[in-house]
Amino acid sequence: MxxxxxxxxxxxxxxxxxxxxxxxxxxxxxxxxxxxxxxxxxxxxxxxxxxxxxxxxxxxxxxxxxxxxxxxxxxxxxxxxxxxxxxxxxxxxxxxxxxxxxxxxxxxxxxxxxxxxxxxxxxxxxxxxxxxxxxxxxxxxxxxxxxxxxxxxxxxxxxxxxxxxxGTSKAKPSTLIDTPKEDNPDQLSKVFGAPLHDIMGANGEKGIPRVIADCIHYIRTDGLETEGIFRRSPSSKQLQHAKRAYNRDDEHFELQKSGDVHLACVLLKSFFRDLPEPVFSGAMYDVIRGIHACENENEQVKFIGNAVVPLLPVPTFQLVAAIFSLLHQVHLNSDKNLMTANNLTIVWSPNLVRSDNPVVDFSMGALGAQGGGAGTMIKLCIERYPDIFVQIEP
Known part of the structure; x- marks a missing residue:
């Protein structure tokens, strides 16, 4: 039955x-x-x-x-x-x-x-x-x-x-989502979202973009001991105002008078996230995974300097060297700001590691043996910055 x-x-x-x-x-x-x-x-x-x-x-x-x-x-x-x-x-x-x-x-x-x-x-x-x-x-x-x-x-x-x-035939309006409107793109010189070779020149001859230099200076001057630096966000209005000012190349805009140090931190992350070509793209993943074959940390540091860094175009190298120099300083002050190399890697990986497959990206950026290698690489670039970047000429 x-x-x-x-x-x-x-x-x-x-x-x-x-x-x-x-x-x-x-x-x-x-x-x-x-x-x-x-x-x-x-x-x-x-x-x-x-x-x-x-x-x-x-x-x-x-x-x-x-x-x-x-x-x-x-x-x-x-x-x-x-x-x-x-x-x-x-x-x-x-x-x-x-x-x-x-x-x-x-x-x-x-x-x-x-x-x-x-x-x-x-x-x-x-x-x-x-x-x-x-x-x-x-x-x-x-x-x-x-x-x-x-x-x-x-x-x-x-x-x-x-x-x-x-099956949703018409979008119902939502008054709760406030998406700031950008200026007319034709009126902007555009920094965020522009190719690095346009901003810096094919060989980096135009130098570090103003927004990057301003943010690094602000953080080094006032932010190295700020607890939770790179973890907090400014208001959306502050962020959009600052991005529009840099896109217009507004000479009268002063970052340090426009918001706290968290604004500078988010501007840095946004700049990297908006790059058309990410710093560590999917085309580099197979090379980066090779870091797991290294027997110890010193071998991993050599691997990054000899196998990964040479793949970066000159403008990209100049930019990441400047950023990792800053992150190294933040890491050295982790007893006050609580941002260790581990914490900084978690915050920064999504802005540096990107392909057309988000699932693979998350795996690549994860730390430890279970990750794809990019997380380990970024952590070492922060901790061992002098050993990886100082001796390398772009």
Whole structure:
């Protein structure tokens, strides 16, 4: 005889739940247009509560989140395609677990394709969600709208989300997303997003761009002991104003009078993120992976200087030498600013390492033996800057 009841699902082990969180539910997604790390959360991958202990799942989720919350960060929640909706009590528990460090450094939460479920959650939690946190929530009704705030090419988009997006006939306006408008490109000399050979000359004869020189000077003068340097963000208005000034080559613009040192830090990261040709491109990945074949750190340092650095065009070499010189100084002051070479690598890798495959990029930039080698290389360029760059002529 056949029973009229379906067999209960097979319980997920802790290892399976950890893998589910790390590989499907919560993913790294590069940086946004202000060089802040982006994390993507996929509701469609939430497991059946009959098969998963959601309290354990929550613990794994926050363990994963701990890797990012020391920096300013952005979360994109894809709400479409959810099959198993968590209960209200669990959602309240999840919010209560979000201590100050999670809420403070979260700059924006974009809820994509919001159905009644996420809207009711946010509204129903109004009694416990602080007004300040609620202002960080933005409803996004299609992927085009999301693309105004987060680079879509860095995001993994499951088929179920694409199907929902295709069925969205009209974009609903969102008054909560404030995307600063750029000046007319024809009126700008353009520094951000321009090829390095245009700005610096084919052989670097025009020198380091003014924006880079200004930022480095500001940080060296006033920022080396600033706690959390390169982890914090200025206001979007400050950042856009400064970028427009440098794009116009405004001689009257003074960086040190226009914002704090965090503005200079984000301008630096934005400049590198916006480069049409990244510093360490996908074409270099096979060479960079060779660092894992080195037997010790000294061999790795020699490998970087002999195999990787010579691949850089002259303007790129001049630029990264200037940046790694600065990061080396920041690292030497880590007892005060708390930014070790490890921390600086985590913050800077997404701005330096880029190809047309974000998943591979994240792997390349990861630190340690599990990474693709670029993270190890960047960390050594910071720690061992004099051994890698000082003796090399471009």
């Amino acid at each position: 056949f029973s009229g009841f379906a067999a209960p699902p097979k319980p997920l082990s802790n290892t399976e739940m950890l893998d589910l969180v790390r590989e499907q539910i919560l993913r790294e997604a590069g940086v946004d247009f202000e060089s802040r790390p982006v994390l993507a959360v996929y509701a469609c991958y939430l497991p059946n509560p009959a098969a998963a202990n959601y309290d354990t799942l929550l613990n794994f989720f926050f363990q994963r989140l701990n890797d990012f919350v020391e920096n300013d960060y952005v979360v994109v929640l894809f709400a479409a395609g959810i099959q198993h909706q968590p209960g209200w009590s669990w959602l309240y528990k999840a919010y209560s677990h979000m201590g100050r460090k999670y809420r403070k450094n979260l700059k924006s939460l974009y809820v994509v394709h919001p159905s009644l479920w996420p809207r009711l959650i946010i509204q129903g939690m109004g009694a416990v969600v602080s007004p300040k946190f609620a202002r960080k929530v933005h409803w996004v009704y299609n992927l085009d709208q999301l693309g105004a705030s987060v680079p879509l090419n860095q995001l993994f988009i499951p088929d179920v989300i694409r199907e929902v997006d295709a």
